[in-house]
Amino acid sequence: MASCRIVIVGGGPSGALCAERLASAGFPVTLFDEHLAWEKPCGGGLTHKALRRYPFLLHSLQPKKAIQTVELISDSGDRAHLCLDHPIVIYSRAVLNGLLLERAANAGCRIVHSRVSAADFSGESVSFTAENAIQHADFLILASGARNSFFPATRPLAPADLETTVGYFVPSCADGIQVKFVRGLQGYIWSFPRCDHLSVGICGSLARHKSRELHRHLAQFMREERIPLQGARFYSHVLPSPRAHTLASRRIAGRNWALVGDAAGWVDPITGEGLYYALRSGDLLAQSLISGQPEAYPQRVREDFSADLEIAARIARTVYHGRFLGGAVTTRMIQFIARSASFRALMGDLFSGAQDYASLKRRLWSQFAGTLGEVLDSILRPPKSTATRPSPRDA
Numbered sequence: 001m002a003s004c005r006i007v008i009v010g011g012g013p014s015g016a017l018c019a020e021r022l023a024s025a026g027f028p029v030t031l032f033d034e035h036l037a038w039e040k041p042c043g044g045g046l047t048h049k050a051l052r053r054y055p056f057l058l059h060s061l062q063p064k065k066a067i068q069t070v071e072l073i074s075d076s077g078d079r080a081h082l083c084l085d086h087p088i089v090i091y092s093r094a095v096l097n098g099l100l101l102e103r104a105a106n107a108g109c110r111i112v113h114s115r116v117s118a119a120d121f122s123g124e125s126v127s128f129t130a131e132n133a134i135q136h137a138d139f140l141i142l143a144s145g146a147r148n149s150f151f152p153a154t155r156p157l158a159p160a161d162l163e164t165t166v167g168y169f170v171p172s173c174a175d176g177i178q179v180k181f182v183r184g185l186q187g188y189i190w191s192f193p194r195c196d197h198l199s200v201g202i203c204g205s206l207a208r209h210k211s212r213e214l215h216r217h218l219a220q221f222m223r224e225e226r227i228p229l230q231g232a233r234f235y236s237h238v239l240p241s242p243r244a245h246t247l248a249s250r251r252i253a254g255r256n257w258a259l260v261g262d263a264a265g266w267v268d269p270i271t272g273e274g275l276y277y278a279l280r281s282g283d284l285l286a287q288s289l290i291s292g293q294p295e296a297y298p299q300r301v302r303e304d305f306s307a308d309l310e311i312a313a314r315i316a317r318t319v320y321h322g323r324f325l326g327g328a329v330t331t332r333m334i335q336f337i338a339r340s341a342s343f344r345a346l347m348g349d350l351f352s353g354a355q356d357y358a359s360l361k362r363r364l365w366s367q368f369a370g371t372l373g374e375v376l377d378s379i380l381r382p383p384k385s386t387a388t389r390p391s392p393r394d395a
Contacts, residue, residue, distance in 0.1 A: 004028075006289070007128065007137035009116045009150070011036050013275055014261025015143030016100035017054075018282030023107035025290045030137075032130050033144075034115035037098035040237065042165070042274070043192035043199055044093050045177070047353030048086035050276040058089060062099050063195040065090045069176035070351055072334045075183040080337035081176075082344060086352045088177065092194050096275075116144075121152040126256050139294070140257050141285065146240040148263040154251040157265055159207040163187060163241040166214050167201020168222075168232040174198060178225065181330035182217050185209065186320045187241075188272070189221045200227055203272060206238065239274065240265040244313035247306055253297050258285050266301075268309060269316040276353065277305060311357040336371060339378035343371045 006022055008015045011033030023029045045067075051058045066087040072080050091099075105111050112131065119128040119140060126140040142148055146157055163186075178191040187204035202218040222229065242250075242265040252259045261278035268274070281301060288297040322329040336343045346363060349355035355363070 004138040004289070005125075005136070006030075006139050006141065007032065007116075007126070007135075008141040008143055009033075009119075009128075010143030010145065010148075010261070010263070011101055011111065012040070012097060012143060012145070012261060012278065013100055014263075014278035014282035015141065016097065016104045016282075017279050018141060018143065018260060018286045019104040019109040019111075020100070020107045021283060021286035022289060023104060023109040025286075027289070029104075029108070030110045030112060031101075031104060032112045032114050032116050034113070036111070036113055037094050037101060039169070039235075040093040040097075042093065042201075042237070042239070043177075043190055043272075044091045044096065044194060044275075045088045045192060045273070046091065046275055047088055047273060047351075049353035050279060051086075051089060053276075054279060056103075057091075057096075057099075060099055062091070062095050064095070065193055065195050067175070067177055067193065071176055071178045072337060073178065073180040074331040074334045075181055075328065076331055078331060078334045078338070080334045080344075082337065082348045082351060084348050084352045086354060088352060090192055090194050092197075116150075119150050119152075121254065121257055138256065139289065141260060142257065142263045143260045143282065144263055146262045146265065147238055148259075152257050153254050154259070157240055157242065157246070160205065161240060161242045161246045161265060162206040163203045163239050164206045164209070164211065164214065164236070165201050165203045165239060166211060166218060166234075166236045167199065168229065168234055170198040170200050170227055170229070170232045171196070172198050172228060180221055181320075181328075181334075183328065184321075185217065186317070189218060190272075191225070191227065198227065200232075201235070203239065203241075205241065211236070239272075240267045241269045241272075242267070242309075242313060243269075244310045247310045247313060252301070253285075253294065258294065258297055260285055264301075266306065266309065269313045270319055271351065273353065277309070280305060308357050311360075315357070336375055340371045340374035342367050342374060 006027050006029045008019050008031040019029050019031045066089050068084045068087045070082040114131050116128050116130045125136045127136050174193040180189040185204050189202045192199045202214045204214050240262050252264045260281040266277035284300045285297050288294050324332045337347055
């Protein structure tokens with residue numbers, strides 16, 4: 001397939017990494033994007049599994065911030081801290097996208113700053129409209145996000161498979177991530193420190209939550225954590241948060257097309273992590289095309305990560321709305337983190353990406369007795385200092 005003309009629509013992490021891999025293998029690749037390196041409204045965190053798989057993201061010279069502390073806050077105000085064995089590296093999305101696009105261009109990919117406005121997949125080749133002209137490709141890769149307008153032989157993501165985000169880029173500094181869970185919200189509030197600003201936002205199911213509700217929760221959080229709004233830039237976006245049956249049944253590839261990244265709906269429905277799955281899906285599609293087996297792409301994705309995301313989707317509602325020992329699951333989780341070293345280690349692995357969902361239940365039950373013993377011991381014999389640690393911003 002080395003002479004196959006490949007066009008990629010979308011220059012985010014999935015499209016750019018796929019372009020780099022294909023161009024490096026000698027394929028003629030053109031990438032179209034109307035924004036190129038833009039500041040996408042999200043946290044921008046790369047977990048251990050992403051950095052282990054793509055170490056250039058850890059060692060690049062571009063500005064980034066390595067974070068090893070996460071503060072979790074419950075709706076009732078309980079707080080717990082995770083000290084991560086493996087750091088989460090946070091990029092500005094404009095910087096990260098720029099890095100990946102530069103690598104694609106250096107590999108030989110042609111990058112065009114233009115919008116693709118229409119596409120027809122019915123012929124032997126794909127015809128599409130860009131730069132005010134009809135053009136052709138042998139294979140078209142759709143990497144243009146959850147609201148991508150081209151869905152050949154598949155269906156768009158439904159509102160129940162999407163989440164809305166609102167937030168601010170705040171000219172302030174911090175040394176740790178903050179995550180707050182809100183009662184009734186299928187989502188959470190975050191504060192991710194970047195090199196010269198914070199990305200502070202909230203996400204919630206598009207089908208369940210209104211923008212006004214999200215704004216109210218976010219404003220309260222920013223007041224409580226003393227995060228200033230002066231000079232902040234507002235953002236809003238729609239991201240995938242797919243249900244299990246959507247992940248299991250949705251078609252992601254055809255004879256002359258494939259979906260990657262957010263367009264395919266690959267985001268962890270519990271943690272919200274999307275960058276790893278964007279990068280990995282672009283990589284796996286490139287491997288399939290290079291080997292001359294584009295039809296193998298869906299199975300490769302399933303074996304690599306999508307089956308695990310289905311497990312996460314099945315338990316997401318329990319995590320956000322379930323009850324355990326008379327309290328909300330998220331509240332009990334934070335209380336257990338504060339009082340149990342073994343549970344704290346488990347959750348640290350989950351947040352850093354070192355713990356998958358397939359083995360999570362087994363690990364939880366195998367150490368449940370020990371975890372409960374540590375919690376009870378902490379309650380009966382509390383440490384000398386029980387003061388709540390200040391947030392990184394107040395330290």
